[in-house]
Amino acid sequence: MTQELAPVVHGEAPAAADRPEDAQTDWWRSAVIYQVYVRSFADGDGDGVGDLPGVRARLPYLAELGADAVWLTPFYASPQADGGYDVADYRTVDPLFGSLADADDLVRTAHELGLRVIVDIVPNHTSDRHAWFRAALADRHGGPDRERYHFRPGKGVNGELPPNDWESVFGGPAWTRVPDGDWYLHLFAPEQPDLDWDHPEVREEFDRILRFWLDLGVDGFRIDVAHGMVKAPGLPDIGHQEQVTMIGSQVLPFFDQDGVHEIHRSWRRLLDGYPGQRIGVAEAWAPTPERMALYVRPDELHQAFNFHFLRCDWDAAAMRAVIDESLAATVSVGAPTTWVLSNHDVVRHVTRYGGGATGLRRARAAAMLMLALPGSVYVYQGEELGLPEVTDLPDDVRQDPSFFRANGQDGLRDGCRVPIPWTAGGSSYGFGSGGSWLPQPASWAGLSVEAQTGDPASTLELYRAALRLRRELPGLGAGESVHWQDAPEGVLALARPGLACTVNTRSTPVELPVPGRLVLSSEPATPTGGNIRLPAHSCIWWAI
Known part of the structure; x- marks a missing residue:
């Protein structure tokens, strides 16, 4: 059962909620x-x-x-x-x-x-059900309500061809013809006519x-x-x-x-x-x-x-x-x-x-x-x-x-x-x-x-x-760079402040030196003396 809610007047947003307290800038x-x-x-x-x-x-x-x-x-x-x-x-x-x-x-x-x-x-x-587009369809050829969208005359003897060769992202032409002969642009579905952002x-x-x-x-x-x-x-x-x-x-x-x-x-x-x-x-x-x-x-x-x-x-x-x-x-x-x-x-x-x-x-x-x-x-x-x-x-x-x-x-x-x-x-x-x-x-x-x-x-x-x-490691998330470490082919090894990250993209395990304290791994890794065997297709985080 859905709860009955007080009506909200269209066009008036409720008062804003307080946003999370956050000492962190940006x-x-x-x-x-x-x-x-x-x-x-x-x-x-x-x-x-x-x-x-x-x-x-x-x-x-x-x-x-x-x-x-x-x-x-x-x-x-x-x-x-x-x-x-x-x-x-x-x-x-x-x-x-x-x-x-x-x-x-x-x-x-x-x-x-x-x-x-x-x-x-x-x-x-917008949707083709948007009030603007409904008004555009009701307007005359070249009328002002069509100026918010891309309406154009077609090519060909009787305007039977689309205005250009653009294709919809969803397939087929990016144009649809309306009954009075004009065409409108939609880079996606015909139900999604493109707005003309040159219109104020x-x-x-x-x-x-x-x-x-x-x-x-x-x-x-x-x-x-x-x-x-x-x-x-x-x-x-x-x-x-x-x-x-x-x-x-x-x-x-x-x-x-x-x-x-x-x-x-x-x-x-x-x-x-x-x-x-x-x-x-x-x-x-x-x-x-x-x-x-x-x-x-x-x-x-x-x-x-x-x-x-x-x-x-x-x-x-x-x-x-x-x-x-x-x-x-x-x-x-x-x-x-x-x-x-x-x-x-x-x-x-x-x-x-x-x-x-x-x-x-x-x-x-x-x-x-x-x-x-x-x-x-x-x-x-x-x-x-x-x-x-x-x-x-x-x-x-x-x-x-x-x-x-x-x-x-x-x-x-x-x-x-x-x-x-x-x-x-x-x-x-x-x-x-x-x-x-x-x-x-x-x-x-x-x-x-x-x-x-x-x-x-x-x-x-x-x-x-x-x-x-x-959240706990201060070097993660913040900053602008990574420091790449030497690694075998097919392995990524990078360092951030306080953390090293090693990724094995190979289909076989790889044995590597231990750069620090293991804190998280995507697959179980096996210690081998002073090294560690990193499984295929896996990643390890180290605290350094």
């Missing part, structure tokens, strides 16, 4: 931020879909885990054509996820537990939206498609097919245009006008670490996800190169590097690293390496349980829009969004009383929070120990 430079995919974290009302009351009830788990903040995926009013990333009203909570009062309660509870709250903002596009009303409205949630008390925003709001003048053709494969490898006329930085500068000024160090986090794909660093210059955003690290193979030389390049790029602008291994848009890293026992061993070691690096870390829900990608979902339960369009992504985003298991029994392993919107594998009973809690060999307890040590 908390975001070394924070561990836990990503909650709201639909799949915890279901509070038993309808099979995760919601804000469910998240709120599980916040003590995140505080115990050792997180500093929680990032929530979109919970705004939405037709859910793309999991809530198609927003119809940015100031209203979708009834699927609760109410504005639930959002307020969640923020207050998080702050009481010492957790900060970051929410998603989706500025590149768009900029003014998003300033108001940000202030609404800051006034409610949120601690920052993860900015969806932060690299996409500005398009090249004239919307030129690309002259290349399979454009999705070019994202993150080169500058495209619809992504990573220099004009986005002026928007982020204005948002930084807005954020700095609020107390408590509110932050902006860029989801930005850029072709080089140097271009990625532009998003986190001192007058722009605070963090940007390091997708180059996420995409790196399980290879010692490649990982060292990515770490060095990433640190050099962010240090050059005075920003922290932000490390991430998985999120709601990519295949879980247990599976990316090979799956099965080997993939899990590599994932555990990679997590320890990531947590030993200077900067901030993002943990995607369930990675602390060692969850693999679910690759055998029936077609009739999939909801990822890319699955239903040809020539786009492979539709595997559903596989990383399966609701996480809390208990070893029950119809949804503790996710909720009404089952789960995507089926969970039977094998996940043994990966549940309940099953792993108290087991020193479990992935959950490894994460708990690593996060506790990250």
